[in-house]
Amino acid sequence: MTDQYELFYQPGDAVAFTVTEHDGARGVDELATEDPREVAKIVPLVPALRQGGAVLAVQATVLLPLAPHGLALGATVHHAAYDGASSTHFLHTWVAVCAARKVPPELPVMDRSFIVDREDMHDFFTAPRAQKGFDSPDAMDRLVATYALLAAHLQSIKDTIVGEAARRGIVPPPRCTSIVATYGVMWLCHLRATQGNNNGGHDDDDGRAYFLFVTDHRRWMKPRIPSRYFGNCVGPCYASMHRRKLSLPPPP
Structure with a gap:
């Protein structure tokens, strides 16, 4: 086992839980549709992570004048703590409790012994490495x-x-x-929408296009990890193809 810690706890550490009110609730319904929504209207319903290594923040927003029946639940997660499958299960469990469902979702699996700890894991992830980052444009x-x-x-x-x-x-x-068919549509639509725009490293000078996505490793691990394992168990996957094969002209 490594002698380096990955998660460090000290007295006083806790999950930030905020309860607030929103007096413009009549306009919130439009945020739950499939139509285009303004990101700036969603941001107030989502909490910010505290500085200093916080991994989870939860915010319950009472929607006025719909109270006591209107509630928006927002959660912000540090990806080092758990992945999308775990956070989605957390939200589904919360909804089931609020709705008093007779059969709630299965409890998450917190047993960390499923993950085999390599002695060099800490050094591997903390070692400096050169990598090309992606632009993070202002989404407001x-x-x-x-x-x-x-x-x-x-x-x-x-x-x-x-x-x-x-x-x-x-x-x-x-x-x-x-899922392959879905990713194919996403990739092609994204490239068509950003033709002529390098857009954060998705293209190179040779006219190749790249697609990055993550996959759930739970079912592929040995020993196999339960589907309700609460943690981060995803890995990156890459696809690369010349733009001509995607029926797209090369960027100017």
């Missing part, structure tokens, strides 16, 4: 929207891939899952 003047890909859309993409493989004589055709 941006809009965020939700797009739904129906089963018919995904099946159409899969059928297109099978047809193209047959045209090229590729047997058997490449396996295309729903």
Whole structure:
């Protein structure tokens, strides 16, 4: 076992929990739709992490004049503590308790013995390394929207891939899952929306485009980690392709 700690606790450490009120609740409903929403209107409902290594902050906002039935729950998480699967389970559990559901979600698994600790893990993650970062533009003047890909859309993409493989004589055709089809749509739409814009390192001078996403490692670990494991258990995946193969012209 390593003699270096990854998480350090001292008396007085706690999770920041804020209860506040919002007097413009009648305009909050528009934030729960799939239509474009202003990020600036969402930010007040989300807490900020305290300086000094805080890993979680929770904010419960009472929506006036909808009280006592209107409540917005916001959580800000440090990714070193746990990943999206864990934070989503946390929110689902909170909602189940508030709704007094008879069958609440399964409790999270907090057993850290599932993760095999390597002796060089601390040195590996703290060693300086050169890497190209991504730009983080100010999002306060941006809009965020939700797009739904129906089963018919995904099946159409899969059928297109099978047809193209047959045209090229590729047997058997490449396996295309729903998540692969979804990522393909996301990648192509993003590139079309940012043509001519390097946009934080997604393209290089040779005309190649890159796609970065994360995958859940729980089911692939040995021993296998429970799906409700509470922690950070994701890893990066990369895809690279020349822009011409994506039916996009190279950036000027």
